[in-house]
Amino acid sequence: MSQSKIILIIDDDPDFVDGLKSILKKANYTVDAAYNPKDGFQALQSKRYDLLLLDIMMGRGAEGIMLARKLNKDPKLREIPVLIITGIREQMAFLFPGQAVHPHLLPVDELVEKPVEPKLLLEKVSTLLKTAETRKAQTKK
Amino acid sequence: MENKDKILIIDDEEVVLESCTEILATSNYQLATAMNGDKGLKLMKDFQPDLIFLDLKMPGISGFEVLEQICAYDPTLVTVVITGYATIHSAVEAMKKGAYDFLPKPFTPEELRLITRRGLEKRRLVLDTIALKKEKEMLREHFATIVSHELKAPLNAVQQNLFALSAELSDKLTDDQNQLMNRMKIRIDDLLKLIHTWLRVFTVDIEKIKENFTKISLKDIITKAIESVQPHATRKDISILTSGKEVQSYIHGDEVTLVEALVNILNNAIKFSRLQSKILVSTETKDDEILISINDSGVGISKEDLPFIFGYYYIGRSSQTSERGSGIGLAITKRIIEAHDGSISVDSELGKGSIFTILLPIVKSKSHNQSTKKSEVYSNSQKGVAK
Numbered sequence: 379m380s381q382s383k384i385i386l387i388i389d390d391d392p393d394f395v396d397g398l399k400s401i402l403k404k405a406n407y408t409v410d411a412a413y414n415p416k417d418g419f420q421a422l423q424s425k426r427y428d429l430l431l432l433d434i435m436m437g438r439g440a441e442g443i444m445l446a447r448k449l450n451k452d453p454k455l456r457e458i459p460v461l462i463i464t465g466i467r468e469q470m471a472f473l474f475p476g477q478a479v480h481p482h483l484l485p486v487d488e489l490v491e492k493p494v495e496p497k498l499l500l501e502k503v504s505t506l507l508k509t510a511e512t513r514k515a516q517t518k519k
Numbered sequence: 520m521e522n523k524d525k526i527l528i529i530d531d532e533e534v535v536l537e538s539c540t541e542i543l544a545t546s547n548y549q550l551a552t553a554m555n556g557d558k559g560l561k562l563m564k565d566f567q568p569d570l571i572f573l574d575l576k577m578p579g580i581s582g583f584e585v586l587e588q589i590c591a592y593d594p595t596l597v598t599v600v601i602t603g604y605a606t607i608h609s610a611v612e613a614m615k616k617g618a619y620d621f622l623p624k625p626f627t628p629e630e631l632r633l634i635t636r637r638g639l640e641k642r643r644l645v646l647d648t649i650a651l652k653k654e655k656e657m658l659r660e661h662f663a664t665i666v667s668h669e670l671k672a673p674l675n676a677v678q679q680n681l682f683a684l685s686a687e688l689s690d691k692l693t694d695d696q697n698q699l700m701n702r703m704k705i706r707i708d709d710l711l712k713l714i715h716t717w718l719r720v721f722t723v724d725i726e727k728i729k730e731n732f733t734k735i736s737l738k739d740i741i742t743k744a745i746e747s748v749q750p751h752a753t754r755k756d757i758s759i760l761t762s763g764k765e766v767q768s769y770i771h772g773d774e775v776t777l778v779e780a781l782v783n784i785l786n787n788a789i790k791f792s793r794l795q796s797k798i799l800v801s802t803e804t805k806d807d808e809i810l811i812s813i814n815d816s817g818v819g820i821s822k823e824d825l826p827f828i829f830g831y832y833y834i835g836r837s838s839q840t841s842e843r844g845s846g847i848g849l850a851i852t853k854r855i856i857e858a859h860d861g862s863i864s865v866d867s868e869l870g871k872g873s874i875f876t877i878l879l880p881i882v883k884s885k886s887h888n889q890s891t892k893k894s895e896v897y898s899n900s901q902k903g904v905a906k
Contacts, residue, residue, distance in 0.1 A: 393676035404686070
């Protein structure tokens with residue numbers, strides 16, 4: 379009876395988004411998409427999402443990171459689990475020199491590289507959803 | 520409006536200030552004058568001159584001190600010192616401390632104009648050089664973003680959709696069709712990796728790794744490198760053996776890039792080795808250096824190819840195998856090793872195999888702390904012998 383989870387993808391490449399969408403839909407997720415950080419932020423404010431898939435390199439640079447930082451400041455939105463999608467590992471190293479590859483921008487986040495194999499994508503998504511639920515249950519206590 | 524060149528003259532003699540002003544007034548300069556060092560330095564910050572004339576002999580803070588502060592404030596500022604007693608000694612001293620030239624008193628108007636023109640020319644060159652360097656740096660850094668977006672993004676999209684399609688269709692397609700799908704995925708993956716490698720060559724300044732050098736264990740980097748290529752070796756049923764088990768030496772370097780350097784050589788060794796052959800990684804210490812050799816019994820490198828293999832984009836012509844590289848791996852490897860003050864060489868014979876030898880300096884306890892005892896870690900010399 380469990381209702382289908384709702385996922386938002388924010389990525390500026392519609393073709394890439396379609397590839398992800400198709401994999402997620404087949405696994406019974408409901409998927410919305412926004413193609414820039416601004417629309418994405420609006421969508422997050424207007425609807426409740428169970429998970430966010432966020433592209434890090436959008437527009438002129440790391441606009442995805444800026445959005446993630448913005449979300450982290452919002453007491454409600456920061457609770458959404460986020461799967462960060464990045465073009466290349468090297469880029470992360472440029473942005474955060476000397477740090478671990480995974481920057482941890484939000485309480486519950488994970489990192490995958492583009493392109494992502496269906497199996498890995500679905501694994502990460504379900505792990506993140508579980509982690510977020512556990513976290514929610516703990517904070518309620 | 521064009522920007523006028525700005526000249527600041529610091530001299531305690533009013534006569535000098537006036538005559539200089541008068542001489543230079545005929546040209547299109549913006550001038551400012553100061554009677555002593557303190558005022559001069561203050562004016563330098565407000566007026567932002569391109570060229571400064573500075574008297575070395577002044578009451579108050581000395582000309583040398585002023586010069587030092589000018590250089591500290593902006594090393595691109597061009598300073599010409601005016602030497603009252605025309606002593607070569609103080610002029611030379613000033614130039615050692617950063618002055619561009621000197622003007623001995625008394626000087627003729629023509630001498631002043633000439634040195635002014637030359638000083639301003641120098642300033643322009645300095646600024647141009649800085650601007651060009653910045654531009655080069657920016658281009659290099661932007662290249663990463665541009666290439667990743669313009670080249671990688673479409674490929675990522677294609678690959679992602681292929682993933683989706685093949686997952687959806689896997690049970691509807693015949694084996695042959697599924698194989699075609701897989702081959703498409705593999706080829707796109709190769710292309711993405713190739714772009715990734717090129718991106719690295721263009722954007723990463725290998726010299727910069729020196730800033731993060733730490734003391735690292737040789738054993739760690741060898742282990743990590745072998746782990747990383749193990750799947751590739753397993754696929755060809757090649758075993759990688761190590762000898763010289765007492766690799767407890769430490770080197771001063773960057774672990775990530777050193778592992779990458781070894782991985783490049785190991786991958787080549789695997790690529791050009793026959794199925795079920797062996798690759799031997801051995802280490803030994805020689806005086807202050809550690810020697811790592813990677814020995815394969817693969818196809819080898821011809822004499823004609825040998826001198827060029829560490830160059831960029833060189834792909835050996837004699838290689839008969841279907842394996843091809845990007846022609847970058849060994850060039851990067853060489854740069855990494857050299858950034859660690861080491862060296863790399865190769866010995867090879869066609870049909871018999873190759874030996875790559877890396878020499879790296881062993882970490883010296885002295886370099887960190889003079890007072891630490893010399894008898895540290897590496898003192899008990901190690902002799903790893905390849906069997």
